[in-house]
Structure formats: C-alpha cells, structure tokens
Amino acid sequence: MICKFHSNLLCFLIFNLLAFKPITAQTIYGKDKYIEYSLGKLPIIISVPHGGNLAPNDIPDRTCNNPTTVTDANTIDLAKKIDSVFIVRTGCKPHVILCNLKRTKLDANRNLTNGTCGHPIAVNAWNEFHKFIDTARFIVNQSYPNQAFYFDLHGHGNPIQRVELGYLLYDDELELDDETLNTSQYIENSSIQNLAKVNKNNFSHAQLLRGSFSFGSFLAKRSFPAVPSQSIPRPGINTNYFSGGYNTVNHTCYNPMLDINGVQVECNFQKLRDTPSNRILFALAFVESVIEYMQVHFGLNLSDCNKITNVENHNHRPPIIYPTIVGCNGILNIMNIKNAYKITVYDQAGQLVFQNEDFKDQIQLPEMMVPGIYGLKMEMEGVMYNFRIVVLD
DSSP states (O other): OGGGTSOHHHHHHHHHHHHHSOGGGOEEEOGGGSEEEEOOSSSEEEEESSOOOBOOTTSOOOOTTSOOOOOOTTHHHHHHHHHHHHHHHHSSOOEEEEEOBOTTTOOTTSOHHHHHTTOHHHHHHHHHHHHHHHHHHHHHHHHSTTOOEEEEEEEOOOSSOSEEEEOSOOHHHHTSOHHHHTSHHHHTTSTTHHHHHSOTTOOOHHHHHHSTTSHHHHHHTTTOOEESSSSSOOOOTTSOOOOOOHHHHHSSTTSTTOOOEEEEEEEOIIIIISSHHHHHHHHHHHHHHHHHHHHHHHOOOGGGSOOOOSOSOOSSOOOEEEOSEEETTOEEEEESOOSOEEEEEEOTTOOEEEEOOOOSSEEEOOTTOOSEEEEEEEEETTEEEEEEEEEEO
16 A cells, blocks of 8 residues: 555645546645656656755755765756656656755755665655655556566766666676576666566566667667677676666665566766756666557557647547647647637747647747747637647757
8 A cells, every 4th residue: 555655644635636637737846845756647657866956054064974975066957857758748747756855955866874874854855755655656557567667767977978878787687698698696686677577578587678678778769878788798897887776776676576677777978868868868768668668578569658738528520739749940730720829839948839839730940949848828619738848959
C-alpha cells in the first residue's frame, strides 16, 4: 500500500488528486518547494537529484564525509524539456521528481546520513524526494505492472563527451565478454535484471546492455554517442565512468523488493546540456529512444496515449495540430476546426508570444520565435484545448 511510504495526509492528497483531477496537470511540492513531483500518466519515472539551485541559509553546507557538492548544470531544465517533448510526442507526461536544493545543502543520490549530514530540514527533503519516487512507482504499477522504467538523470564533467548509462556494472565488468555478462553473477547485479530475465524478444543481458536494441544504441543512432552501446560497448578502464549510484540501487530491481528496471543517465555538457537548443535536441532524441525502447522490450506503444485536453465532455472531435515539431518561421496545420477559434502562444516562462491572429487551417509562426518549447492554447466554441510545440533552428 502507498501508505506504507507516506503519512495519512499525503496519502489522502495523492488519492484525491488521482480521483478528481487529471494527473497530467498536477504537481505536488514538498516543504518550501525544495522537492517537487510532477505526476504523469506514462510508465516512465525520471528523477533529477543534483540540478537544484536553492541554497537556504537555514540549511548548513554539507561537510560530513568529504562530500561532493558540484551541481549538475542544466539538468532540471533538461528534464523539463524531456517532459514537454513527451507531451508533444505522446500527449501524456512521465512522472518527474526534482530536487531544487543545491547539492551543497542536500545530495539526494546518497544515503540519508551522507546526503543530509543529519540536518533535520535536509533530512525531511531527502525523505520527500525518495517517497515521491516510491509514489510514482506505486501509481505506474497500477496501470503498467512490471512494465515501468526509471531514469535517474545527471550531468557529468568527464572530458569524453558521451552519455554514460549506469546499470550498476563497473567499467572493468563491462570489459568482460558477452558470455560472462550473461551469467547469473552479473545479471543479478544489474539494474535491468528483471528485463534480462523476461523480455518479449528473449534478448540476453549483454544484448540489452550494448546490443543494437540497447538504450545506448537507440541514443547513438540519434546522434548522441552513449556507452555502453553497440558502437561503444565498453567505457574503458580508468575513464571515471559512472556506473550508477544510490538511487539506481534503491529504486530499481537491483533492490530485491522491487520489479522496476532502470538506469542512471549521465549526460555530457558539450553539445547536449550547454545550450537550450542542444537540450531540446537531446530531449527529442531521448524521448524517441524511450518510445522505441518501450515498444521493442515491453510491447508498449506510448504514442497511443490520449492527447491532453482540459475538458472531457464536448460534442465535436478535438482539433489536431501538426507537425508539433517545426522549424523557425514554420507552418502548423490544423484539423477538426469548427467555426471561429482563438489561438494564444506563450513561451516556457509563461510570456505571451502572439495571439488572436487571423488563422484558418494553418498557423504561420512569426519570425521572432526563437528555438524552444512553447505552449499553444486554442479556444473553440467555449472549449479550451492545450498543446505543446517544439521550435527548432
């Protein structure tokens, strides 16, 4: 039961949110908004433990046990862009848990003692972060038993510019041949061990780690080199490769009490996290890779998720806008329109971009629009519809 992990008050809040409001629009905040949880509908859970920038004075800087305190730059924005692209691509959201505290105050990817140094406010935030992940897993399992996937999103500073996927196998273990990696000794130390034991195509553990249908290979074919993958099967010894951390250990099937598979995703900075445009491009590649991965290995078509609208009962088919990914000064086409309608477009900060233009069945984007993710609201016959669009260079 969910109440195993939460106070009665939080249980009441969660169940009421699920019962009476669409979960795609709900965000739950912890105390002082140090932790936030954006509820989703997809069987995808994403956590970001090291991207926060809040540094309240009432939480002292961590000094215990020689802590690492470097912020994973732009990872919260990257997660939000991934979230938005999922909405654009599937009509539904993943579950996203963010730590907004700076890593000097809290490390949510360490055990309670080392992550908080015992300070009560940090302890409370640490507990909220991990309980929100527990909650997301509980919710997902109601609709997708044994089919959820967990991503712990990070940024690394290694000079080798590639995505590092941590399945809890060390660099020297990934040097081993496929036959050895397929033995129970290594499968049972893997964060995808349940998938390795049961998957619809009977792929081996080694194939799931670095074969042509591995997640790393899906990223690589979309122009983001990743290790392990078919093109980079081994990270190399002494390369400071990140094999996974506390969250991957405790929130995936490496924990014998859980059935969810998962991976730590360490993103390089150059040409990925460094600019908004590059973060959008990676978000697109990441989402497409997840969609393909879930289709191939779990038989789930995430693209079938219903498109978002903030009304449930109306007498005509909802409008369709396509393409939702378009170049600057591009054209959006509209289907299923009826009589007059009103368009409002706004940026991620909520600032108005344009509205009330004289549209018919097409929208010409203005030249002033810069690459980014935008919200588009359409009002038609008293009904409001919400869309997301991605504008590229």
